[in-house]
Amino acid sequence: MTESSDTVTPRGQFITFEGGEGTGKSTQVAHLAVRLRAAGLTVTLTREPGGSAFAERLRAIILDQTVAPTSPLAQALSFYAARADHLDVIIRPALATNQWVLCDRFADSTRVYQGAAGGLDQAALGALDTLVVGDTQPALTILLDLDPKVGLARADRRRQTAATPGAFLRADTFEGRHLEFHQRLRDGFLALAKSEPHRIAIFDAFQNELVLADQIWRHVSARFRLAAS
Ligand code: Z5A
Numbered sequence: 001m002t003e004s005s006d007t008v009t010p011r012g013q014f015i016t017f018e019g020g021e022g023t024g025k026s027t028q029v030a031h032l033a034v035r036l037r038a039a040g041l042t043v044t045l046t047r048e049p050g051g052s053a054f055a056e057r058l059r060a061i062i063l064d065q066t067v068a069p070t071s072p073l074a075q076a077l078s079f080y081a082a083r084a085d086h087l088d089v090i091i092r093p094a095l096a097t098n099q100w101v102l103c104d105r106f107a108d109s110t111r112v113y114q115g116a117a118g119g120l121d122q123a124a125l126g127a128l129d130t131l132v133v134g135d136t137q138p139a140l141t142i143l144l145d146l147d148p149k150v151g152l153a154r155a156d157r158r159r160q161t162a163a164t165p166g167a168f169l170r171a172d173t174f175e176g177r178h179l180e181f182h183q184r185l186r187d188g189f190l191a192l193a194k195s196e197p198h199r200i201a202i203f204d205a206f207q208n209e210l211v212l213a214d215q216i217w218r219h220v221s222a223r224f225r226l227a228a229s
Helices: 025-038 053-062 072-096 108-115 123-134 147-161 166-197 209-225
Strands: 014-019 045-048 099-105 141-146 200-204
Touching: 014 025, 014 108, 025 045, 025 099, 025 108, 025 141, 025 200, 025 209, 045 072, 053 147, 072 099, 072 108, 072 123, 108 123, 108 166, 141 166, 147 166, 166 200
Parallel strands: 014 099, 014 141, 045 099, 141 200
Antiparallel strands: none
């Protein structure tokens, strides 16, 4: 049976959200999922570190300041161990059944946190990425760009209103280095976007949440030829 071209369901895509702390990734992932579902598509919402049962266990360890690794190499290996399982158990099976996978952080976070800002050799990270991620690269990465002062203030406000388990990377390793480190993160993400403009789209995360959600939806629907609503 053949379908007419306007009834064909678009192939599932792998879309990641990246950016510094408090830039609104989780908020925008949720908005995009609502839009895609309203367009009749099946969506898998996931996150890193985490996503699969094993990776969520590792997340609890990685984000626990009492046991977490402190060297960028040990951190990167931990994130990639979690990622390998997440890809096997959640991401690849979802894509194989034509689902849209929206992931809150992915490998660009390792490139930037442990690489650009943490000092880990990019070639070593590239080798790990080839081994673990291989061809399952995101079709599109939404980079939410924001002054770290604003992002950190937003994240602090959210922490005051919700108990966030394990804040190791913020409270200890990262927040300790504070603004200068977060500025390096922002620069690292922007440099990455410049080097891969076909994959990474930059959005101004200072904008109103709903305005930003509209902008992202317009970009996604144009990019993947979905009927914009
Ligand atoms: N990490 C790493 O080092 N290497 C890796 O490979 C990976 C991760 C995968 C994971 O933390 C940590 O792991 C992270 C990077 C590191 N460490 N740090 N820092 P996480 O998953 O627990 O948290 P996060 O990824 O950093 O996200 P976040 O800080 O929770 O923020 P967000 O998801 O970007 O933002 P949000 O939760 O959607 O919004 C934050 C608040 O701002 C909230 O109250 C919202 O209501 C509000 N908000 C959202 N949008 C707006 C707008 N547009 N205007 C105003 N207010 C807004």
